[in-house]
Amino acid sequence: MWARHRPAFVAFNVLTLAGALAVLLTHLGDAAANAGSAAFWVMVVLAVLAGTQAFAAEIGPERVHVTVAPTVCFTFAILLTWGLWPAAATQAVACAVIAWRLRRTPSAAAVAAARYTLALGAAAVILWLGNPDPFRDNGGTSLATDALSVVAAGVAWLAVYGLLFLGTRIGEGLPWRRALVVVRDQVLFNSALLVLSPVLALAARINVAYLPLAIIPLVAVQRLARLSTQRETIARQDPLTGLANRTGLRAAYDRLVVGFPARPGVTAPVRPSLLVLDLDRFKQVNDALGHDIGDQLLVAVAGRLPPVDPRLGVAARLGGDEFAILARTDDPHGLAEEVVRGLRRPVYLEGLRVDVTASVGVATDDGEGFHTLLRHADVAMYEAKQRGDAIATYDMRSDRSSPAQLRLLADFRRALEVDDTVRLRAHYQPQVSLSTGHVEAVEALLRWDHPRLGPVNAEDIVALAEHTPVMVMLTRRMIDRVTAQVADWNAAGLGLRASLNVSTRDLYSEDLIDHLAQRIAYHHIPPGQVQIELTESAILADVRRAQGPLRRIADLGVTICLDDFGTGYSSLQHLRRLPISEIKIDKSFIAGMAHNRDDAAIVRSTIELARSLHIRTVAEGVEDDLTHKLLAKARCDLAQGWHTARAMAPEELPAWLTAHDARRAA
Template sequence: MTGLCVLAAASAFVAGDRLYTAVVCPSLCFSFAILLCWGLGPAIVAQSIAVFVVATKLKHTMGQAALVAGEYAVALGAAYLVIVIGDPDPFHKTATAERLGDAVTIAGSALAWLLAYNLMVWIAARLRLGPARSRRVTESLPYQTLFKASLLLLSPVLAVAAHINEAFVLLIFVPLYAVQRMARLSAERARVARVDPLTGLANRRALQRRFTDMVATREGPHIALLMLDLDRFKHVNDALGHEVGDRLLVSVAQRLQREEPVDGVIGRLGGDEFAILATNLHDVTQAELIAGRLLAALAEPLRLDGLPIDITGSVGIAVYPQHGEDFATLMRHADLAMYEAKRRGDTAAVYDPASGHTSPQQLGLLTDFRQALETKREQVTLHYQPQVSLTTGEPIGVEALLRWRHPGRGPVPTAELLQVAEHTAVMQLLTTRVIDEVVQQVAQWRADGLNLRASLNVSARDLHGGEIVDQLARRLALHGVPPELIQVEITESALMSDASRAHATVERLAALGVGVALDDFGTGYSSLQHLRKLPLTEIKIDQSFVGGMARNSDDAAIVRSTVELARALGLRAVAEGVENEYTRQMLAGTGCTLAQGFLVARPMPGDMIPAWLARQAPPLPPTHPTPAAVLVDHGVNRGLDGVARMETP
C-alpha cells in the first residue's frame, strides 16, 4: 500500500496559474487507507514519503516539503483521534448496526482530516504572507477540498478491498483516475476564469482580485494601474491576418512579462490592451519609470513570417488612492490617460483630473448626449449655414452644424462636445443621426423646388470604418436625392490618423457621386499629397486665416496661395468665417469661389432656409479689392479701424 501511495505521488501535477496554484496528488487515498488498517505511524510515514516525491518532481524546496508533510501529519492525527474515539473495526464485526456506526465514524474522521488540513494551510499562509496575501494561497481550497474529500471517501473502499483480496486494490485505479480527472477539469475551469486564454496573462477578473489584495497589504503609499494600448495593431490584422496578430500579442505578452514589477502583475484586457498593476510605489514618478521600461521592452522590432514589425504603444497611468479608490474607477481613469497620451503624441500620460476632457463633468456630459441622441431627440438639432458665390452672391449650398441644448447647462459648444465624443461609439450614433436628417432635409427642399447642396462633417472614426458610405447610399436611394447634392467634409487630422483606410473610404464616397471637401485646410499637419491623391471637390479655408486677412499680411498671403492652389487643381475654394464686407471684397479679389460666415447668414433651422432665400437681394455684381485692400494684401497697411468681427459662438 505504501508503494502504491508513492506511485500515486509520482503522477502529481500543478493546477492553476501564476497567481493561484494547487498541487493535485492522489496519494491521500492510499495513506488514509493505511491509517484505517495499520494506524497513525505508518500512515504518516507513507504520506511523508509521497510529499517529498512530489516536491522533488515539482522542484519545490525541502523546506516547503517539510511544511506540507507537517500539515498532512496534523490532519492525519485529527482523523486518527476520531477513529480511536469511535473504535471501528470494519473487518471483524458482523452486526449491521455496528457496521453502520463504523461508517459514521470513518466519515467523521474524513471530515476531521479536511477541517484540520484546511486550518493548517490557512494558518501557515497567514503566518508567512499576512492576512490579505494569504487569500492567494487559500483561493484554491474549495477545489482542493472537493478533490481530497473524494479521495478520503474512496479510502474505506480501498481498505476493505485490500482486506478481502489484494487483487481488488487494482480496481480502485479506475474511480481514482476519474476523481483526478475531475479535479484537473475543475482546476482548469477555475484557471480559465482568471487567465487570458491567448497569452496566459491574468484577465480582468484576476487583476481586480489582485488589486484588492494589494490594497489590503501595500507597503508603500501608492498602487499604480497602467493601461497599455498598442499603436496600429489593426494594421497587422488587416495586412497579415488575425493568426499573425495573435502571435504578435503572445510575443508582446512575453516581453512585458520580463519587465513585470516586483509584487505586481501584468494582464490582458482584450484586443491589444494590457494592464499592469504595481504596488509599493512611493510616488507617481516610479510608475512612469515602469511605463518607460515596458515601452522599452517593445522597442526592438519583432519578426513574424520573415517581416520585421515595429511595436509602439501608449500608456495611461492612474494611481491609488489619488485617482480612485476602487478598481473600476482606476481602470476608467487610466484608460482616459492613455487616450490623452495618444492625443498628445506622447508615449505615456498620468491621469489629470483637471484636464477638461477627462473630468467627471465631461464624462457625465457624454452620457447625457448619448441619452439625448437615443431618447430625447428634440434636444439635438441641426442648423444650416448658407454658402454663397463671391462673384454673383447666389446661394450655392449650406453646411449642417450641430446644436445641442442641454436641459441643465443650456447650449453646449460643439467643439467641447466633440472633444469627449470623438473616440467613443457615440460618434457613430451622431453620424447616423446627421446623415438621416441632412438627406431628409435636402429631399424636403427639393420638394419645395430648391436644389441646395448640403455639407455634413464626419469624424476620423467614420472614415476608418467605412460604414458611412453604405449608410449614405441607402438614405439617398430611400429619399430619391441625387448624390451630387450631398457633400462630406473631412479634416486633415482624420486623414493623418489612418491614411490608408481613410483614403479607401474617400474613394468609395467619390464613386458614389458624393462630393468630398477638405475642411479646416492649413490648421493640421497639411500634406499636399492629399490634394494630389484624393478625389476632392472643395477646399475650405479655415476662419482663423480668413478672419485675420484684414489685419495680418501673412494670413492674407496664406488665403491667396490656398485659393490659387485650389484653382490650379480644379477645386472650389470656400472661405469660412466671413464676417464683414471688407473681408468679402478681399476674398473676391483673390478669386475665391464661395463665402460662408455671419456676413452671409447665421446658421438657422432647415425650415427657415426657404424664407431666407426669398428675402435675398438680386445677385451681387463682381467685386474687386479696393486700394486699401491692395495695401493690406502687400503688407503695407497693418490694421484697419472700424472693422467689426463677430465671434462664432
C-alpha cells in the same frame, strides 16, 4: 491579512509544528507497532509512490496553487489499522517526496507534514473515544459503532486539516472569503480520498495482495484531476503565444482586484492598470507574406513584452494582433514606454526584416469592473492610433462610448425621431463677399438644447453620431430644415445660398441623395441655392469611390464645397477631376495668417490656385479686421466668422441683413 503581519504568520506555523510534535510525543508507543507487518510496508510504499505522482493545480478565480496527491487515503488507512505514529511518519516521508518533486522548500514540507499530523491526531482521538480497534473481527451491534467511529474520524480529519489550511492561505495573503473557496475545493478532494481508506484497511487485514489493486482507481482519479487542470489552463491560455487569453486576463483581474479589496484601516494596494496594444500594419504582413509569417511575428511580439510577476499581473493576447498587459504598477505610462522600446528592434522572419510598431492604450482601474477597464484601454489605444502617437492614456473627454455619452446619443436620437423643432434647430452664419460686402450665402449649423443638460456642443454630438445610423437621421433632418428655410427666404425676397454639412457615411448613401433631390423639388427651389459641404479627409479617403456620388449630387445642380481645406495635405490639382465649386480654407490657417508668414503664404497660394481653376474660396474663422483686410487683398471670395456675425436663428436673419446693408451703405 497575516501577510501584512509576518510575525503572526510565522508564529502560526511554529504553533502548528509544535502541536504536531506534541501529538507525536504522546503516541511514541505506536512507533514500533506492527513494524514487521508486510501489509504495513506495502501501504507505506504505496503512500510514497503516490507522492511521486503529485502535481500542482490551480484552484479558484485567484489561481491559487494547491498540491494534488492521493497519499491521504494510504496514511489514513494506516491510522485505522496501525495507529497515529506510523501514519504520521509515513505522511511526513510522503510530504518530503512531494516537496522534492514540486521543488518546494524543506520548511514548506515540514509545515505540511505538521498540518497532516494534527489532522491525523484529531482523527485518532475520535477513534479512541468510539472504538480503539474498529476493524477487529467481531459482529453484531458493534458494526454500526465501528462505522460511525470511522466516519467521525474522517470528519475530524477534514475539519482540522481545513482550518489549518485556511489559516495558511490567509497567512499567505489570500482574503478569507476567497480562501474559503479554495479550502472547500481541497476538502472535497480529500473527502473523496478518505472514502477509500476503510477499503484499504480492510484489504490489509484480509489479504495484502489486494492493496496494489487500489493503485488502478487512484491513477484514474489522479489522471482525471490532471486533465481537468490542463483543460482549465488551456481555457485560459492563448495556444499560439502561450500568453493568457481574454479569459485568463479576466481571471487575473479578479485575482488582483476582487481578491484583494481595500479594507478599513489598511492601505489599499495600487489599483491595476491595463495596457492594450495593437500592432500597426499587421494586415499588410499577413497579406504580403502569408499567415504563417504573421503567426511567427505574433510569437516574436509576445516574447518581447516586458515580464510580469504573476502575483502582480499577466500578459495576454486578446486575439488577432491585439495584446494586453495587466499589472499593479505605480507607473503604467513607464510600462507602456518599455513595451514600445521592446518592439522597436526589427524582427527577422525567414530572412526578411519586419519593423514592428504598435499603438498602446493605457487605463487604470476605477472600480467599475473588468469590462469597463478593458473598454477604457481600447478607447485610449484607438485614440493613440488616430493621433499617430505610440501611447495614449484614457481620457473621459475623448471617450465617445461612455454610458453618459451613450445616454446623450439616445436622447439626441429621440429628438430626431420626434422632430423636436423647439430644441433641435438649425442656425445660420452669414458668408460675406470680400469685394462687395454683400451677404451671398449662409452655412447651416446644428443647435441642440438638451432638456436637462442645456445647450450641447454641436461638434461633440456630431462626433458621437458620426459612425452610427443617427448620423443619417441627422442629415435627413438638416436637409428638411435647410430646404424649407431656403423656400421661406425666397418667398420673403432673400435669395441666399445655404450650405449644410454631410458626413462620409452620408456621401455613399443613395437614399440621402434621392432625399435631397426630392426635398428640392418639393419646395420648388433652384438646386444651386443648396450646397453640400464635405470635409477634405472624407473625400481623400477614397477619391475614386467619391467620384460617383459627387457627380450625382452635381448633376442635381447642387454645388459642392470642400470643407477644412488644407488639413488633409492635398492639392487642388489632385482634386481637379472632382465637381468642386468651392473650397473653405481651414480656420487654423486663417487665424494665423495675420502674424505667421507661413500661414499667410499658404492662404495666398491656395486662393490663387483656386482662382486659376475657377473655384470659389471661403475663409472660415475670420475674427478680426486685419485678417479681413488681408483676405480681401489676397482676393478671397467670401469670409465667414465672428468678425461679420455669429450663427443666428433663421427668424433673426432678415433683421440682421437689413442692419448689415444699412451699415454697408453708410
